[in-house]
Amino acid sequence: xxxxxxxxxxxxxxPLGSVDGMSAPLEIAACRRLCxxxxxxxxxxxxxxxxxxxxxxxxxxxxxxxxxxHTGVIPPAVQAERRRGRG
Ligand SMILES: [Zn+2]
Numbered sequence: 001x002x003x004x005x006x007x008x009x010x011x012x013x014x015p016l017g018s019v020d021g022m023s024a025p026l027e028i029a030a031c032r033r034l035c036x037x038x039x040x041x042x043x044x045x046x047x048x049x050x051x052x053x054x055x056x057x058x059x060x061x062x063x064x065x066x067x068x069x070h071t072g073v074i075p076p077a078v079q080a081e082r083r084r085g086r087g
Pocket of ligand 1: 030034035036052053054055056057
């Protein structure tokens with residue numbers, strides 16, 4: 001499916017609670033109906049990196065927001081990672 005018209009220069013907007021001392025910013029796109037989150041098997045600054053196969057967004061547990069699948073459910077792996085991340 002073709003992407004919507006890209007919004008000019010707004011997609012790199014800093015997430016809330018922006019961080020310092022971290023590496024490249026996460027990709028955060030506008031999630032759509034296709035969202036489906038899964039672990040990538042990769043680490044980002046020591047945290048497990050999750051990615052959405054629907055919109056290409058990325059997430060780690062220290063982010064202030066929580067990914068939700070197109071089903072409206074927070075994926076169990078994300079919930080587990082959130083719990084772990086809180087310590
Ligand atoms: Zn998504």
